[in-house]
Amino acid sequence: MSRENDLMEKIVSLAKRRGFIFPTAEKYGGLGGFWDWGPLGVELKNNIKREWWKRFVQERRDVVGLDSAIVTNPEVWKKSGHIGGFADKLVECKYCHHRFKQEDIKESNQCPDCGKSVFEPARDFNLMFKTFVGPVEASTSVAYLRPETAQNIYVNFETIAQTSRLKVPFGIAQIGKAFRNEITPGNFVFRTREFEQMELEYFVNPKEDDRWFSYWVKETIKWFLDLGIKKENLREHEQAKDELAHYAKATVDVEYNWPFSTGAGDKGWAELMGVANRTDFDLKAHGLKYKDESGEFVPYVIEPSFGVERSALAFLLDAYDEVKGGRTTTTESNKEKEVVLHLHKSLAPIKVAVLPLSKKTDLAKVANDLYEAIRKNFISAYDDVASIGRRYRRQDEIGTPYCVTVDFESLNDKKVTVRDRDTMEQERVPMAELSKYLNHKLNEIL
Numbered sequence: 001m002s003r004e005n006d007l008m009e010k011i012v013s014l015a016k017r018r019g020f021i022f023p024t025a026e027k028y029g030g031l032g033g034f035w036d037w038g039p040l041g042v043e044l045k046n047n048i049k050r051e052w053w054k055r056f057v058q059e060r061r062d063v064v065g066l067d068s069a070i071v072t073n074p075e076v077w078k079k080s081g082h083i084g085g086f087a088d089k090l091v092e093c094k095y096c097h098h099r100f101k102q103e104d105i106k107e108s109n110q111c112p113d114c115g116k117s118v119f120e121p122a123r124d125f126n127l128m129f130k131t132f133v134g135p136v137e138a139s140t141s142v143a144y145l146r147p148e149t150a151q152n153i154y155v156n157f158e159t160i161a162q163t164s165r166l167k168v169p170f171g172i173a174q175i176g177k178a179f180r181n182e183i184t185p186g187n188f189v190f191r192t193r194e195f196e197q198m199e200l201e202y203f204v205n206p207k208e209d210d211r212w213f214s215y216w217v218k219e220t221i222k223w224f225l226d227l228g229i230k231k232e233n234l235r236e237h238e239q240a241k242d243e244l245a246h247y248a249k250a251t252v253d254v255e256y257n258w259p260f261s262t263g264a265g266d267k268g269w270a271e272l273m274g275v276a277n278r279t280d281f282d283l284k285a286h287g288l289k290y291k292d293e294s295g296e297f298v299p300y301v302i303e304p305s306f307g308v309e310r311s312a313l314a315f316l317l318d319a320y321d322e323v324k325g326g327r328t329t330t331t332e333s334n335k336e337k338e339v340v341l342h343l344h345k346s347l348a349p350i351k352v353a354v355l356p357l358s359k360k361t362d363l364a365k366v367a368n369d370l371y372e373a374i375r376k377n378f379i380s381a382y383d384d385v386a387s388i389g390r391r392y393r394r395q396d397e398i399g400t401p402y403c404v405t406v407d408f409e410s411l412n413d414k415k416v417t418v419r420d421r422d423t424m425e426q427e428r429v430p431m432a433e434l435s436k437y438l439n440h441k442l443n444e445i446l
């Protein structure tokens with residue numbers, strides 16, 4: 001399928017219709033930049049986080065995990081430079097008074113809302129959400145919702161190195177919520193005000209920073225490719241000197257070819273995640289150092305930083321496919337557009353759907369027992385409503401890799417038919433071996 005302009009609309013509508021993503025508190029008009037992840041969305045997100053943790057923590061000897069507080073001592077944000085400098089340039093249109101990130105209108109120099117080109121002078125707008133700790137709303141009790149997960153990793157660096165007996169090079173990983181009061185949230189969950197990050201801070205000897213930087217760029221891209229993102233939709237963008245944050249020696253944005261323009265980049269190409277060589281800036285800012293046989297030094301930090309929601313959006317967009325009939329309907333007159341979400345099996349929210357061919361009690365009982373057994377091992381669904389073709393379609397649309405049909409023959413031969421979402425091949429499998437069969441199929445990848 002070509003990447004049509006309306007692909008985004010289709011994903012937004014599918015996400016809502018099938019329970020992936022809804023605007024938060026829609027009943028009250030929503031809240032700009034905040035979203036709720038429904039029953040399928042939470043599974044998708046959990047799967048993304050699990051795969052990330054598996055690859056970057058569980059399977060590595062040199063990385064450990066952390067789950068730090070969202071609200072921490074504000075001194076952290078002072079030392080990190082966020083209180084002074086975590087700001088975007090905000091411009092206000094003189095005519096319609098709408099506000100934008102200067103970066104977003106850099107090329108057009110036009111107000112995206114009214115088209116005029118006269119703006120108030122740009123000013124800094126700090127993106128951190130403020131709150132108060134304790135019962136007194138005074139300046140002394142001001143705290144911030146963290147705008148990134150990385151800082152508490154740095155602050156815990158010495159403690160973790162000691163308690164986990166780690167030697168450079170090593171990494172600390174964290175997955176968690178981050179909050180940014182973005183000037184212009186938008187493009188669905190591409191830019192939100194509350195999101196989750198998956199960050200790895202990898203501490204290296206300063207003499208080896210370039211090698212590790214290239215290593216982590218490759219590893220992060222490999223993770224997306226292994227999980228099914230198409231190669232042609234990913235590219236590396238090495239930031240030029242004038243784009244680099246003041247503390248960074250090098251940054252590569254891993255860009256995805258989104259079916260929308262963010263205004264800042266090159267058509268649809270915009271950041272999916274980033275890898276930065278942050279040098280010794282953060283550890284120095286917090287006055288931290290490290291000692292081993294070679295002496296005392298301040299390690300450099302290589303930081304691959306991913307967004308969960310942005311990744312989820314890329315996985316959904318990349319997986320979306322439309323087929324003109326022929327999958328679940330065979331006769332010409334029945335052929336209607338069928339949607340298939342070719343999500344990687346490990347990301348699919350529901351792994352298996354049990355579909356009894358009839359609601360008759362003896363057959364339904366067998367199907368129910370099977371469902372009870374399977375759902376102990378896999379997130380599964382049970383659907384006995386409407387024709388089998390329609391039920392396949394419902395599962396294809398949400399990316400369920402396997403549909404298990406229980407038919408009248410199953411009562412005699414104790415076998416069921418397993419249909420593969422992608423190949424549409426059907427295999428007759430003994431019920432007693434179904435869990436083992438599915439386990440093998442679902443784990444043969446990665």
Ligand code: ATP
Binds near residue numbers: 192
């Ligand atoms: P951008 O240039 O798009 O604002 P950034 O360079 O500020 O992103 P980082 O601070 O490097 O982003 O954050 C790392 C990752 O966190 C991003 O690559 C993205 O996946 C995710 N992320 C950052 N800001 C947001 C947001 N407002 N909404 C959703 N995800 C975000």
